[in-house]
Amino acid sequence: MPNVSGLYAITPDTDNSEQLIEQVSAALDGGARVLQYRNKGSDTVRRLWQANILASLARSRHALFIVNDDIELAQAVKADGVHVGRDDAAIAAARAALGPAALIGASCYNDIALARAAVAAGANYVAFGAVFPSATKPQAVAAPLALFAQSIDLGVPRVAIGGITTANAGQVVAAGADAIAVIGGLFDGDGIAERAATLAALFD
Structure with missing residues (x-):
């Protein structure tokens, strides 16, 4: 099974x-x-269309494609997996629907x-976060970077999320995160490929 990293x-x-798409x-x-x-x-037709296109884009670049919190959509577009919230039942439901090869991620705050x-x-x-104050989720609970040293024995990749930018990402990687999840710090403004x-x- 491919690993979540980077x-x-x-x-x-x-x-x-x-x-x-751009x-x-x-x-x-x-x-x-x-x-x-x-x-x-709420536009399910648009979501299905977007997810299909993005799944193809990810496959063409040999990147993993994950759907947030929608097991049926992940199934429909043959995603590599799904990311769910804090509920164990959601993990079990995702595994039952998507099979043993699917990647299932869980938010652990x-x-x-x-x-x-x-x-x-x-x-x-x-995923642990928010590691920094997040514009996407301003009410998100704060997750100290020390969590990554404390959770090294979990045996699965640990993703950091929340307020990560090119200016502070080095701190997160140094703390031991296996991957950094970025929204605004990547997609806001021009220069996305460079960021x-x-x-x-x-x-590296």
């Missing part, structure tokens, strides 16, 4: 599909190894006990 790009929530192409060209499609919008429970339930990787390359190079 730059983990999470898509900005947008209805502008053309712009989204942005994601740039991030993948810059070195993103994982792409998560995250769209909380600032809670190592929750991470251990997620791994026991079958999660292939866990992706800078972030990806931290793992």
Whole structure:
């Protein structure tokens, strides 16, 4: 099973599909190894269309494609896996629906006990965050970087998320994160491919 590592790009929530495809192409060209499609919008037709295109883009660049919190959509576009919230039942449901080869990630916030429970339930990787204040989720709980040293025995990749930019990502990698999940710090503004390359190079 492929591992989650390096730059983990999470898509900005947008209805502008053309712009989204351009942005994601740039991030993948810059070195993103994982792409998560995250769209909380209600237009299921648009979400399916976007996810299909982005799954193809990711495959063409040999990157993993993960769908956020929608097992049926992940199944429909033959994604590599799905990312779910804090519920063990969601991990079990994802595994039952997507099969033994699927990558299942779980948000564990600032809670190592929750991470251990997620791994026991079958999660292939866990995410801790927000490691820095996040514009995407301003109310997110703060997750200290010390969590990465404390969770080294989990046996699965540990992803850092929340407020990560080219300016502070080095601290996160130095703390022991196996991957950094980035939204605004990657996709906001021009120069996406360059920022992706800078972030990806931290793992070389």
